[in-house]
């Protein structure tokens with residue numbers, strides 16, 4: 001039997017068609033029952049209304065899946081019985097017949113994706129501990145209530161693996177790009193499935209080359225975490241946070257939320273999130289290091305800027321901030337006396353706490369470093385101390401005295417923490433030499449101190465409005481986290497996020513990792529990134545081991561490497577892998593072997609002429625979403641205008657406020673990261689734009705060259721960049 005049988009030849013096609021028809025009928029019957037208000041009658045009006053509301057919500061959730069109730073099936077044998085299970089995006093329990101559907105996020109749903117052939121039933125029910133065997137995995141291509149194709153992925157009767165999984169994947173990958181991220185529930189691959197279902201409650205670091213599905217995995221993992229089977233580790237959408245490198249990508253990715261039932265998840269950038277958490281939404285955000293790296297050609301200045309940014313995000317800075325706060329607080333406390341009188345059991349009692357006592361309380365709090373922050377812990381500790389000194393006893397007395405004391409202790413706390421604010425303290429630590437030296441003594445070496453105290457960015461203008469730079473935000477956040485906790489604001493409280501997903505995780509400073517770990521439930525961080533794409537290496541970790549250190553060690557943060565990439569054709573993957581290999585020997589990129597057009601290389605004429613020609617050639621192949629990627633924003637602006645003279649209207653995306661809405665766009669490489677297009681033209685693909693002597697430039701080129709799904713063109717007025725020339729075995733076969 002062929003791996004992918006056509007509708008008429010698969011022997012089970014008709015039986016599957018009948019099963020589908022009956023499943024859809026059963027689902028519709030259930031929806032009708034839920035929508036029927038008369039059936040949802042409770043003992044009183046309120047119960048009836050609640051029942052009806054719940055039923056309507058369930059009906060609405062299920063209604064979305066009527067047209068495609070499932071996408072696969074499993075034939076399994078467990079406890080001596082064979083069972084047929086249908087797997088879909090939403091579970092459905094058919095109380096009257098055999099048309100139930102299990103959801104893909106359930107433990108049994110996992111069997112559809114993994115390569116495992118046996119399992120042991122979990123839980124405490126009757127089946128617990130029984131050994132099961134997978135006999136068949138079958139993909140069912142259902143669209144709009146009709147069955148289009150039946151493909152067996154594995155069938156024990158046909159000799160095992162059929163190669164069908166690869167065939168289904170290839171046909172899915174050949175589809176056109178869309179303007180938003182897609183869900184890939186139906187074709188999740190075994191290693192991706194493992195990453196999605198990695199133990200909840202242990203931080204996961206996932207390294208994968210461009211196009212290995214990292215962003216996709218991040219969102220699917222969130223969907224998996226929402227499933228009731230996750231029990232205590234289950235996450236709620238409104239309590240989850242996804243951080244993405246820029247707003248263009250955040251908007252692009254957020255479109256996958258409804259399909260995965262993730263509405264309510266906050267998808268934003270680390271800077272917007274941090275500033276909003278700090279209550280500084282009105283501040284402009286700058287990344288002056290990036291501006292310098294992109295614009296300045298002086299390698300000495302670039303190196304200095306890189307080093308300073310790196311030092312600002314070093315994990316040791318958390319300890320520096322801790323020590324700085326300790327010194328600041330000690331100065332405040334040294335001036336304070338706390339004295340008060342309370343009437344207790346008919347007597348007037350006095351309590352006095354001098355600077356020494358207060359410092360003792362503060363020391364204790366700082367030693368514990370509580371997640372709720374020093375301020376709240378100090379207030380609680382002081383109250384407890386005073387209650388103890390007063391010998392207050394019994395619930396009623398303790399409550400009464402606490403009420404009396406509360407305003408006084410709050411006022412005292414205000415004085416202890418007076419004038420210590422995240423922005424000013426975060427800045428003071430790294431701008432005032434005496435302050436830095438005192439706080440960093442024995443922690444940072446002389447060279448690092450010099451780097452921190454230098455100002456390599458003088459040539460980069462600051463905005464007129466008040467602003468914060470991305471490299472100083474982690475320090476400000478550290479001050480806030482230690483003083484008042486960090487996490488999700490719930491009214492006046494700060495609660496931990498149920499889960500935090502970090503996309504492009506190679507761009508987060510180790511210091512930021514340590515703070516985000518405090519902002520989420522223990523182990524509830526999934527970080528997905530590619531060290532090869534570290535455009536923002538000045539912010540990010542040099543190695544994943546640095547991140548593991550920030551998250552509490554290897555045992556607490558598991559590192560997985562994805563071995564395959566899915567986005568691009570063989571021709572494109574091969575070229576981008578060659579670029580990555582120049583700066584990363586370990587880069588071992590294996591693409592899905594999907595054949596496509598040869599890479600187009602166009603040189604020897606004005607850039608606008610060549611680029612317009614490339615765009616038209618890609619469109620002539622029927623592709624709609626095409627990107628022209630330039631090295632800088634200014635190049636994109638000039639080229640967009642020039643291409644209009646050659647009959648190509650490319651929409652510029654020049655800043656984060658712009659949105660990608662399909663068609664032909666032109667954008668600088670730093671904004672193209674994470675996005676993908678049917679066809680991509682790297683305009684100015686030469687040594688003048690991407691300096692071959694600088695690793696950072698090669699990383700940029702890797703990002704540019706890896707954006708296309710189906711076609712890639714390289715344009716340059718002069719010779720192409722040496723890394724982009726065709727390898728010997730391809731010479732002569734490329735278009736020019």
Ligand SMILES: Nc1ncnc2c1ncn2[C@@H]1O[C@H](COP(=O)(O)OP(=O)(O)OP(=O)(O)O)[C@@H](O)[C@H]1O
Pocket residue numbers: 169172173182184187188189192208209210211212213214215216217530533566567673674675676
């Ligand atoms: N299992 C899969 N089935 C179908 N398509 C997939 C699968 N995995 C990934 N893809 C597709 O591959 C492309 C790349 O995925 P994604 O953007 O998540 O990769 P990435 O690793 O985040 O890439 P980058 O590092 O460039 O941001 C997307 O089009 C995605 O839909």
